[in-house]
Amino acid sequence: MTEILAATIGKPMPTQPLLLSPPTYCNECGAKKFSFESLHFCCDNGDISIVANEYPPELVRLFTAKDEDAVNFRKYARLYNNLFAFSSIGGKTDRETYKGIYVFKLHGQIYHSVPDLLPDENGPKYLQLYFYDGQIELEHRINCFSELRQDVIDILMRVTENNPYARFFRSLKEVNVNETTNIIINSNTVPDQRVYNAPISVEVAVIWPDSVSSSHSSWPHILVTAKSAKSHRIAHYYGCYDPLQYPLLFPKGECGWNQGLKKISHGGDRQIASELDPIQSCAVHITEDFLDAEETRKYLQLSDVSARRRKTKADRYISAREYYAYKLQIRVGNMLLRASRAFLQYITDKYIKVENTRLDFFRQNQDTIRDDLYKGILDTVQSGETSAANVGHKFILPPSFIGGPHDMKRRYLNTMALVQKYGKPDLFVTMTCKANWAEIKAELELGETAQDRPDLVLEFSEQS
Template identity: 70%
Template sequence: MPLTLPPPLHEPEIPLAATNQPLPTEPLLLPPAHYCPKCNAKKFAYESPAFCCGNGEVEIATNDYPPELVRLFTSQDEDALHFRKYARLYNNMFAFSSLGGAVDAKTEKGIYVFKLHGQIYHYIPDLLPSNETLKYLQLYFYDGQHEISNRLGCFPELREDVINILMDVTKTNPYARFFRCLKEMNIDENTQIILNKNTVPDQRVYNSPTSDEVAVIWPEATSSSESSNPHILVSGKSNKSHMIMHYYGCYDPLQYPLLFPRGDCGWNQGLKKMSTGGRRQIRVQQDPVQSCAVHTAEDLLSKEAIRATTGRTNTDKHISARQYYAYKLQRRPNNLLLRAGRCLQQYIVDMYVKVENTRLDFFRNNQDTIRADLYQGILDTVERGENSAANVGHRVVLPPTFIGGPRDLKKRYLNAMALVQRYGKPDLFVTMTCNLNWQEIKQELAVGEEAQNMPDLVSRIFRAKLLALKKLIMQKHVFGEVAVMIYVVEFQKRGLPHAHFLIILTPASKIKTPADYDKFVSAEIPSVESPRLRKIVLKHMMHGPCGKLNPNCPCMKRTGNKEHCKSGYPKQFCDETTTNADGFPVYKRSSTGETVPIRRANLDNRWVIPYNPYLSSLFDCHLNVEVCSSIQAVKYLYKYVYKGHDRISFNVVRDGERGAVDEIE
């Protein structure tokens, strides 16, 4: 379908709020948070009623946490502080399954962040260890008389007194009770147990599962442990891995026993919606017939998309993974899940991948619904660089409706370039980065909590501030009348969210000469007459130091035998704003002789990142504003904001073997 563009805008010139208004004396504060009347979840500014509970349609019952675990997660006791620092290690030590994936443990600079590359897998080990090293569920029963000493040997950072407390806590866990009972048995290579995939009782009378419900001993041989089987078979010794699939209800409690100490079942495909009193209400209830069903279109597509692709309406019967975890991760009173610190970061990453897997499951099993035949033509194949006739025809397609996929990013890029064709090059490039010291973040933290361990809070407050900036640009015209604006949100490798804006102004508000640049952008340290702005710029808008002052700075890049800053710092002094030979702006940077101590170095105006004084004073964060003076930068900028994740695509095949192209794989 061709892109329909609005007619060009020709409004009269209006005052520029960013240059005519005095600098704010206080930072912008968001409206006070309020509570959802349906589910009592805290809602921040600009959040929709459906964000937490589907406007009253989602309700999930939970069990209370053991008092000792509550103390470890919330108190300021010495052992509790130690526990929260190493919460992820303690959880992994008591976990029944292993987490597979390429974990990046390097946190040399910036805040702590849990990073994992590629796919995530959960595995259950054999009942008997392959060597003398015990791991995961084996620690519960193998050499059970020495469980404490065995666990102490897992990680040198852990303490015996905390392990004793957690062993008492796990006495209420049905999985722990079951595996500990195996110490009374003689486990050999022929011993087999069966774990139930889904142990969800009726949520209207939500009870914790019992050890009899989660697993049984299976003395007879069985054929396989394929995903079509309603159970997970674990052998004493085997040559294959026992994988916990993302749609199993036991996926969460087996990997996160400290977050689900009662063995609460997580999301699975059998969670159904129920209708009460004429108004739909979602309550979690197991349907054994549907427990292994493939996702329906209603789970993963909006009603509009369903109408367009299938002609059906109002047929949403199951709760999706995204709806489930959106409910679970809300800030409600006594929601201890959000107090789990670094363990919470791993859990959120894991569950995000689970949500993405459910979306990919839908696309894989509904290729006809998404009209995959439209993407399998010869022209599409040639455009993607395919040079083998064997791959022309059938392929598994990842459509543009998969957010973040290559077709989605290409579609957005082409739409953005169409706007440039219509309205001209962008005038301003704005980058906004979250500030962990924003008042709205700090006031939500309990005593002893750190913002870096609250990724949900950081992301939601940043989104609210981002929308406030968007309103200032579009409605308050801080840069003048805006014809077109695009923006995209990314997450830094060191954990903080940031957004890139590309703004095209109307003809009357265009920045036409280098002399106009100074109305919007400054690249100098503010004078002492503006102490608040000066403090903000010195804190957020000073680059580096890098180069000879700090050769290990992340911005350093090697070209041949030389190392240089990829951003070109330190810049050159300049008495007035000009443009260089390539058409890029060279901002005014006066040689005043003033230096300020920044990160163990004395820096001057050459190290200032360009900023807008009005917006920096208002938002108190890293807010970079650049003028796009050259048409040469247009294509690069739009590709940059829509580049997507750092990724690589590859496929492993045998020599001479040709298989169907699978874009999801």
């Protein structure tokens, strides 16, 4: 605001950015907090807790070291991740070559899908690359992208040995995979992410038995066939959405966000059990002590049920925005922030996922947002439609959906109201953030550049 005020009174713009107050740290989750950040943005004041597994030392070195192979890995992090991904990412990406800072741009919807088990005439890809012996698998991977190094691929192949999805698909080379072979990929492996949530191979996928009726394909799982003419889509609300697409960011196959994740204050029986002292609960020697302990448990359960009734669903469950706001915080050892160009794709993908969840809510709750106030005759007349045959059912986006038509109309009306009251503006001032600011460089880790941390650059840009 100081810079904008200086411009309005004719003073020269300052060459140095505004000094920000020293960062503080959240007492609940340890996230670094910058100026003007809300208390509940990172972990909802301790009500959200997601435990991350430690990264393999070889992968940590590639993310952080200055060695030649590590520099190559970070430069082509997206290609290395796509090389080992089990699913493909689809959408309208901008393939234009940028002369300046690298960005990952995507337009419209984004899709994750897995291929058939048997490769087509174009050769093996994605999860099909895991069906071969080590040397043949290495040769196939080297031939995919000419920019990648064989020694880095060797390291990543060893890293993926602990990935449950990789272990399952590599085990298929011992199975006679034919055109009738099908597998089921479990949509969600771990419902509670307050514990180390690394699944095992038998939990992530199974071979589909021929004796089971195909009518069960409507289960909330992914059925992958050996040969088919359709893609096997991964819904954005599946927990396997993240580990299948980003095996280098989740090397142990950690389950991502799904709709069943509860907040700590609404953890049900699991949370109630953790509140009781296990030593005291076992030290019951007489009947009166046992009855007293039972009454205490019943009281806690009834209190929890009554609290759940008073709370809405949004208060009980972790939303997609809250989940990824927690995951992307600056904390010690958060390797997601060190993933370079793979990190850019990841945050773009997650932003679209959050938008998808919001659109799903509006689609399923049209009565809640009183869509009858927006649709029907009024909208038809306003748009100039004269044929009743062209009037159909529409899903209405309320003004709370940023970028929607009603949101843009509200912004326009607010702007016109300001002009009507104060007159036409004299200046239209925009602010940009320079990547060489000392404040930004001070927050970068060793070997990082400003283009690797859009979350950090945006933070300083907004506060300036």
